[in-house]
Amino acid sequence: MAKNKKKKILEVAAQLFASQGFDNTTTLQIARETRVTEPLLYYHFKGKEEIFTYILAEVFQKYAEHIDELPKNTQTEFDKIANLIRLHSHIAEEHPQNARLILSNCPGKLMQKQHACRDILEKQQQMVSSYIQDCLESGNAKKEFDAHPVEQTALILLCLANEFMRMKIMRKKDSQPDTQGTIEFCRKSLVKS
Amino acid sequence: MAKNKKKKILEVAAQLFASQGFDNTTTLQIARETRVTEPLLYYHFKGKEEIFTYILAEVFQKYAEHIDELPKNTQTEFDKIANLIRLHSHIAEEHPQNARLILSNCPGKLMQKQHACRDILEKQQQMVSSYIQDCLESGNAKKEFDAHPVEQTALILLCLANEFMRMKIMRKKDSQPDTQGTIEFCRKSLVKS
């Protein structure tokens, strides 16, 4: 029942942070919706910021696991890019809350040097960048791609993958970008014909 | 001297909203940095929200003008896409503050139905979408492109253009995406070879 409540707090807080943002979510609101009193939040966490950081870490942890679980051996290197876009599509559709947290500009305060949030985000970005760069380099080597320079192309693909997710969660169903269309767009650009 | 202060307030507020976000900017802060007392803000504007809305309207107005001023007759249709990306690059570099405001998720409160902010944003999005769609359709007609379906492709390009701007303002110089590279990426995907 103890662990239970801590978990519940995190669930509620995550939902509120995702839908209202960090600044517009009060500790009272978190406490009330968890059916708990505020001091309990402070028993389990150091403060509001820690709750947020904790959640962010969790979300990115899951995201990292998803990236890690993407198949290492694919027929073509481009399949890896396609898989990344499909993963973003999946997250946007199945875990829109997490997508919102991943894309949320953390409140400025939490992005200062030395704050845990900053580390989490930077680590995450490097991870995805690596994933894409590795795949581009392999593709280049195999003459599947002709992507130069690799870092730049990786960055562009990351742009696309991110904003693709952003649009999926921000727009109405009928004006969302299409997953397969986005993949094809990238294929045309990347894969040598 | 009168108009002067109103203008000054808007400048200061814009800078603060862009760098700290709406919620983390207090009216006191705006007043202090304008070297003015708080009640003056309320003399010129109805409240904090109106200041924000006013600024947002201004920024989008300028953005709309920029889009409008992009050359209508270009050698190729793709040049129009390239110009859009160059425009985003230009804004990110020369007016990063405006870029931040354009991309900022307005606080939820200001995005509710019937709020002026919502109208501004929606109008803007449709404008850019139209620009891209028109150009894609022309390009398709001229057999320059083979972009189908048009709406989807337009959305993808919008994604890229937006997140491109976002990355330019969020990342350090050395890890920003390159304008020419981004343009080439799109060209490869769009232009029939």
Place this chain on the structure above:
Amino acid sequence: MAKNKKKKILEVAAQLFASQGFDNTTTLQIARETRVTEPLLYYHFKGKEEIFTYILAEVFQKYAEHIDELPKNTQTEFDKIANLIRLHSHIAEEHPQNARLILSNCPGKLMQKQHACRDILEKQQQMVSSYIQDCLESGNAKKEFDAHPVEQTALILLCLANEFMRMKIMRKKDSQPDTQGTIEFCRKSLVKS
């Protein structure tokens, strides 16, 4: 046009003070509804309090005139009492705004010693008291009444006359006290049968 605006200010202010009370009426509201700017209020009057005092003086002036105009020679002395009640009824019906101001507990601040409002109110109360006392004394002398002690009876009649006016302006039409009924009630008590 000058006198005109001063008059207009007083009219608007009187209406607002009567309906909302002194504290809930702002100088801005007075200015706006007079279609004038606030500094003009301060050109014509020393401040909000002076406007109120001025109005109160006017209203009581008119009230005093009404009392003064009540017929001095009546068939019976009781007719004078009846006339006072009828006057209150008349004011409540024809000038409810004035009635409201007469009965309003002036805001505490304005009732401090040495404030003009206090003088006005006290002078007024003494005037009505005198009117009633004179009539009672005459009535006693003529053996029409048997009202003892005169001061006390006068006070009771004043109570009735005032609260009668108060009820007329505060209550819905169907639960207001009836003028003739009130007069008869007093007659039965006062007039020797």
Place this chain on the structure above:
Amino acid sequence: MAKNKKKKILEVAAQLFASQGFDNTTTLQIARETRVTEPLLYYHFKGKEEIFTYILAEVFQKYAEHIDELPKNTQTEFDKIANLIRLHSHIAEEHPQNARLILSNCPGKLMQKQHACRDILEKQQQMVSSYIQDCLESGNAKKEFDAHPVEQTALILLCLANEFMRMKIMRKKDSQPDTQGTIEFCRKSLVKS
């Protein structure tokens, strides 16, 4: 110690509201005189209005109890009227603060339809009206009175009883109306001789 402070807040607030009125009493003042910080007011109550409403309800509750405790069986029906006046005299003398609150015109805001204050006041007025009407009807039946129409006469008596209380708290000792005198005044008018 907890209940203690809530009670203290109410006591202090009641005293301030009674002496200064709702609008001229600030939450800071209430807090300071209670030797408590403002947020505590908001911990115990929803806001200033709720504090006022709460107090008003309490005062009227006590008043209602007093009315209820008035002897049901009296020698004459008129004794009941006399008792009501004596009750008002008692309240004015022993609990002038409550008297002030009872008679205070609640600020307009709090008298809007659907506001708790309105209900409280209306309920109260009907209660006293009933008390007087019942007694008048009984008196008429017993041929003790000849009060017609009952509703009207009841209203007049209510006028007197209220304004009597008002005068007792507003005037200096030497110009207050006399309880016994007021009772006799009513007796002469009501009781058939």
Place this chain on the structure above:
DNA sequence: CATGAATGAGTATTCATTCAT
């Protein structure tokens, strides 16, 4: 683990009033 009570520091907003013109 849990809570009722309490608070320091803010937070947007309002108001009567004044100044320069």
Place this chain on the structure above:
DNA sequence: AATGAATGAATACTCATTCAT
């Protein structure tokens, strides 16, 4: 006579956080 601009002092209310139990 009239106004646009400006302000000092409040004003109700909120929030993250802590303390005593």
